[in-house]
Amino acid sequence: MSAEVQTAAAAKPAAAKKPSIVDTFLKGCAKGFKVGIENITPAMILGYVLVYILQETGLMDLLGTIMSPVMGLFGLPGEAFAVLISAFFAKASGCATAASMYQAGTLTLGQASMMLPACILMGTLIGHYARIVLVTDSNKKWHPLLIGICLLDAAISLVIMRIILAAMGVQ
Amino acid sequence: MKEKKEENKEKIGIGAWVALIVLILVLSGAFRTVDGPLKVLDFTNLSGSFGQIGDTGANLIGSGGTGAKDGFMAGFNLIPAVMFFCGLLGVFEQLGAFKASDILFRPLLRPLMGIPGKCGIAFISSFTGSDVAAVMTRELYEDGDITDDERTIFVAYQYAGSACINNTITGGAPLVAICPVALGPCIVIMFVCKLIGANIVRLILHAKRNKA
Numbered sequence: 488m489s490a491e492v493q494t495a496a497a498a499k500p501a502a503a504k505k506p507s508i509v510d511t512f513l514k515g516c517a518k519g520f521k522v523g524i525e526n527i528t529p530a531m532i533l534g535y536v537l538v539y540i541l542q543e544t545g546l547m548d549l550l551g552t553i554m555s556p557v558m559g560l561f562g563l564p565g566e567a568f569a570v571l572i573s574a575f576f577a578k579a580s581g582c583a584t585a586a587s588m589y590q591a592g593t594l595t596l597g598q599a600s601m602m603l604p605a606c607i608l609m610g611t612l613i614g615h616y617a618r619i620v621l622v623t624d625s626n627k628k629w630h631p632l633l634i635g636i637c638l639l640d641a642a643i644s645l646v647i648m649r650i651i652l653a654a655m656g657v658q
Numbered sequence: 659m660k661e662k663k664e665e666n667k668e669k670i671g672i673g674a675w676v677a678l679i680v681l682i683l684v685l686s687g688a689f690r691t692v693d694g695p696l697k698v699l700d701f702t703n704l705s706g707s708f709g710q711i712g713d714t715g716a717n718l719i720g721s722g723g724t725g726a727k728d729g730f731m732a733g734f735n736l737i738p739a740v741m742f743f744c745g746l747l748g749v750f751e752q753l754g755a756f757k758a759s760d761i762l763f764r765p766l767l768r769p770l771m772g773i774p775g776k777c778g779i780a781f782i783s784s785f786t787g788s789d790v791a792a793v794m795t796r797e798l799y800e801d802g803d804i805t806d807d808e809r810t811i812f813v814a815y816q817y818a819g820s821a822c823i824n825n826t827i828t829g830g831a832p833l834v835a836i837c838p839v840a841l842g843p844c845i846v847i848m849f850v851c852k853l854i855g856a857n858i859v860r861l862i863l864h865a866k867r868n869k870a
Contacts, residue, residue: 511752512745519744520737522828527740528733531832535729578829586732586832600837604848607826608819615788615820622792624799625813626806632862633810636855637818644851648839651847657838 527579534573534583538591541569547593561645563601566593570602571609571641578610597657601648609641674754678762681750687840701746701841705739736831743827747786756782771856773812776803780812788820807863815856822848 506514541547547566555565566588574581585606589599612634620633680699683689689699697703708717719731750756764778777798784791795816799809819825823845826834834841 505752508749508752511748515745515748516741518748519741522744523733523737523740527736527828527831528730530829531733531736532726532729534832535724535732536726539725578825579831582830582833583729583732586836587729589836590728590732596836596838600833600839603826603830603833603837603839603844604819604851606833607822607830608848608851610825610829611820612817615817619788619792619817619820620813622789623795623809623813623816625810629810629859629863632859633814633817636814636859639858640818640851640855643854644847647847647851651839651843655838 530577530579531583533577534580535587537569537573537580538584538587538593542591542593561601561642562649563598563645564594567598567602570594570606574602574606574610575612577614578607581606581610595658597652600657601645601652604644604648605641608644609637612637671754674758677750677753677755678758681746681755682842684746685840685845686842688842690840701739701743705742708735732832736835739835740828740831747823756786770853771811771815772860773804773808777812781815784816784821785823786821787824788816791816791821807867810863811856811860814859815852818852818855819848822852 538547541550547569550569551565553565554568558565558567567585570581570585570588572581573584582603585594585599585602588594589596616630616634620630625633683699684701684704687700687702689696690702691697692700708719710717719735723731760778760782763781764775767773767775767777767781777795780791780794780798783794795804795809795812798804799806804812826841826845826848830844834844837844839847
């Protein structure tokens with residue numbers, strides 16, 4: 488009897504360790520819902536409000552004029568700089584800003600899509616500086632280099648995406 | 659010892675490899691425009707779409723909105739695909755797809771980035787989460803498995819884009835929804851850029867070491 492109880496007790500944690508595929512899927516979906524409500528939707532609201540303010544105040548045009556020589560190197564209008572700035576603070580708001588600019592007609596589909604990898608690669612650099620660079624306790628001497636590398640990675644991705652989208656015939 | 663053996667056996671099970679291949683196919687976009695049943699092997703197709711309202715050509719998100727309300731609807735629009743992806747990823751993880759990819763990448767770490775194969779698990783987990791990989795990297799250094807320079811190279815890889823798969827699905831969702839390049843190729847592009855960045859750091863550290 489006691490052996491039986493023991494077996495059952497031993498089997499219980501084993502069963503708890505491996506939930507069914509359906510349970511795992513449902514749990515994952517629920518987690519996704521939480522991420523959607525707590526992370527994505529707030530970022531979208533920030534991005535859309537930011538674009539609205541930039542447009543209505545005329546700051547968007549100003550930004551476009553000032554940044555057009557730099558962004559022009561990647562085939563992007565100067566306004567696209569706002570996407571990269573907001574991505575620097577949060578990946579999600581950078582992507583939301585790009586999507587909103589596409590909706591508003593400031594960016595073409597090709598230009599907005601081109602920035603997806605860049606927004607991720609150079610996104611949330613301050614937050615992740617703490618979570619990755621500081622947590623790994625990496626050599627402080629190289630920290631500025633590590634930040635610079637993220638920006639460089641983003642620039643390379645813009646070039647690669649531009650070539651791929653041009654090859655696909657996306658404007 | 660026996661338990662360890664069994665664990666290894668589970669790692670290289672055929673199911674894990676099949677799961678990995680299916681996951682790569684689903685994210686690659688290879689079957690997005692295929693006719694017939696194979697089109698279910700595509701993340702975008704599986705995510706589906708909202709129905710149109712009447713013959714307006716617009717779905718429930720509408721068109722022409724602005725500000726916070728439009729932002730909310732745009733966020734709402736993305737939630738089903740994110741939920742689906744998180745569910746899918748959990749299932750593939752349970753099926754062993756990540757363990758299989760660990761075995762696949764482990765021998766490649768030295769040629770790819772100049773870091774030892776011991777970094778394999780941290781490397782794989784860095785695709786879907788930044789914190790576990792960061793803590794593991796610190797431990798690898800503290801245990802003497804990697805040098806200070808190897809840690810810097812590995813951090814240069816992890817820092818850009820951090821958990822690039824999850825961040826693209828969640829943070830990148832507004833652009834993933836419209837991007838003509840499928841999710842899989844986008845992740846490959848990021849992976850390549852991350853590797854280029856890590857190798858630039860590798861070269862700089864190498865040059866510095868030779869000088870000293």
